[in-house]
Amino acid sequence: MSDHKIVVTVNGRRQEAWVEARTLLVTFVRETLELTGTHIGCVIGECGACSLLVNGELVKSCLMLAMQADGAEITTIEGLERDAKLHPVQEAFVRELGGQCGFCTPGMVMASVYLLRQDNNPSEETIRRRLSGNLCMCTGYVQIVKSVQAAAEMLREQDQ
């Protein structure tokens, strides 16, 4: 198994590392970078618990090799806060109880951040379509949808 050197910018910080060719991006983020907020629920791209942003695009990091992220800018759940303050999407998930056990929550938040960057006034139907790659076993999604709606409102107010 060959090792490869990669350079990534994670949450604004440049990092260099040697990775085994078969290392998944999610494993690299969790084990090498020790950013454990990105979770593993299935490792085959079904559940979305490992969602993060690679060059601004939403990615399930279990479906990408660490090597493939060479040169990329990565944002993980740990990179959303500013000045020890939660991002509006994070805050909305707290207020509206958009999570229960918390295992899917980071992935849900990342998928919602990505959605709201493109559309800050999504309909319920749009929210449900755009979050359909992220599974949650606890909530029945009702309060997740409400959280995204609340986040959208907060972001719209912020933009004004």
Next chain:
Amino acid sequence: MKKQPGTEAYRFLGQDVRSKELPRHVSGRGRFVDDNQTRGMAFAAILRSPYPHARIRSVDASRAAAAPGVLAVLTPDEIRRSTQPFKMGRYAAGLPVQISEYAMAVDKVRYVGEPVAAVVAIDAMKAEDALELIDVDYEPLDSVVDPLEAMRPNSALVFDECGSNVVVNRALMFGDVDAALREADVIVRGDYRVHRYSSTALEPFACMASFDPTAGELTVLCNAQIPEVIHDGLKETLGIAAIRVIIADIGGAFGQKIHLIRKYVVITGLLARKCGRPVKWVEDRAEHMMAGGHSCGQIFKVEAGVRKDGTVLGIRIAEIDDVGGAVSTASIHFTNKLSALVNTYRVKNVALEGKSVVTNKCPVVPNRAIGKPALIFVWERMIDRIAEKLGLDPLAVRSINCIRKEEFPYLTPSGNMYDSGDYQRLLDTAAKEFGFAQLRKMQTEALQAGRYLGIGLAMAIEPGGRNAARDMSIAKERAVGAAGGINGATVRIERDGTVTIVLSTPNAGQAHETTACQVAAEVLDISPEFIRIAGPVFDSAVSAWGVASANSGQNFHLYDLGAVQGACQKLREKLLTLSSAIVGRPAESILVKDGTVWSREPREALISVGEVAKLSYSNQTVVPDGLEPGLQATFFYRFPHDVPFILPDENGRVQGQFTFAAGVHSAFVEVDIETGHVKVLRYLIVSDCGTIINPKVVDGMMYGAAAHGISAALGEGHVYDASGQLMTTTFTAYGKPTTQDSPHIEIIHEPCPSPFSVFGQKAAGDGAAIPAPAAIASAVENALKPFGVSVHELPLGPEAVLMLLDKARQKGAASVS
């Protein structure tokens, strides 16, 4: 402590207090097992059976042991040599023979995915690589998949020691069902089936173990729901002198993480002891689907004797439980029904007969309300059938059978003491708010346009706070190791006046931390922002032992909150006594609120609680004689209303649980008769879960549970092929619903506080999973009424719906010709 709603408002109870758990989860600071790393840590991987049923001739792990990075291996021989089997507990009540169940298969494998060997290596990939080097010589045996075939005399045996695949056979009768059937105007019969599904927690099982040979202490950090099961399992199997169990965040549990997980904690612990390093093991998704535990496939034969007006005089429910390839949970799907046997109804004569049948499938576990969704499916299908047969309104049949509100507390024929309820009000609210009359009009109009809409209704109780002695109602030995429920909590006022709570129950997503803080805030009259939960949430080194309740029978609302309330009450009284001594005023003339001790008249601040606390820990001269210094209190709560049947009587009458929430679910669906797809257009829950502590938390629990019940009804589930291979090892194959499949759900609360619990609270967790499958079945049947379809089986995935339509059309064609 209990206040009448509307007379004196609570300060914090009933408020949407900010979540204590979510800030860490939304920011990626959760504390799940796999997020931990320690120096020198090694990684375990488990080899699992590819066969549903096979004899293990030999296991040779020598090549794996010699592989690079491998530290140790475990084989069945060693398991047999160096561990003891688990003791059969109350989940196997009534089992006639003792079966040795070890942490891994030792003689035979009995389901695909059963652990056969394990490896520990310096990294996870090396451990997995080494699994391929283990040589297992299997002798495949005929597999037993269909429980009905398993019951035939010539069937292969899953457990040779039992002499039959029917491992538990039991019958309980309360009242006289035969007499009731004789007196009845009409006998209504039905055959029903409910499939295997599970809650598929997003975080699979995980464990870290480290062993200190000098102290003889094994420390495990795992995501089990019930620490006592882990503690006792380790003690029984490994005989280790000192065991410490730590449980931090759990990524969903739903009953799934109570029982089978103990095997893996034992394996991880054993590997840690063997290799002398901390060991981590994390299950993967396919492993969890194969071997993490399923709900029980249940087959029912039911007969009810009914009067012309719809009154049910007696009912006999006979079930066959497909319990899979282990006996240690053989009885739970039977005994758990005792908590809900008569549902919300006044029927006096009830019989429950059951056979637990072992098969070569994954063992069953206490999944989200354990057997009650199936029981209520049967009850509610029967009520609809009775209405149909007698030409009555299904709502009216429910009304006439419901226990009346003036009858509470109500003793059910099987010994439950229902605490409170107004079931008619739930039905009335549902009828009004769901607008049945209007929906029927819509339905008729749609039918003319070739669309098939259906209205469904189901009601159920949600029992809460389990009685450990319940299971013994079917055991020959009536001596009980456990009865009722006890749980403890410790509350401490810190040196700065803030409050810390040590819970004895882990948190698997039910907001235990938020809710416990709210209760403490109420009693201590201080804002919840100054209250924290000591983490990790459970640590046997500091937490109290008791009936831990991360979703187990919804114990938390009763036992843990009772314990937190009790500890805070003690602390409050002590704080007053101590403050009174310190400020030199009579206790009656002062009060404590918001971290300050005040004089009552005139209201002025005397001293901060922080100052009092500091003194209580550092200056014994201010502590009055006879008063123990310090501001820390532990309280063990016990259920106060334990008569008359906390222990089963000779007829098997027993209080299964102690609080009884209830709900009416209404579903409005559209069935596409071309594709068989069912779309839920509207779903309403009218609920009584007593005093609500945190509305958003309670709603969240109900949304999730209902969504799971709806999804299970509409096709989510496990499927085995004829040879016993599991076909549903991924979320997609299993049919887990996404945001697009799960409907919006509405909730209306009609609380009827419990007279038994400290604040009038009742269970609010799994409850909505109980009637949801029945409500969906009722709605689908109603939509397909023009075809004469009747629904007796779950799930109702598209294929099943099309088959129902085909069958009905053939029947229709046959009757025409």
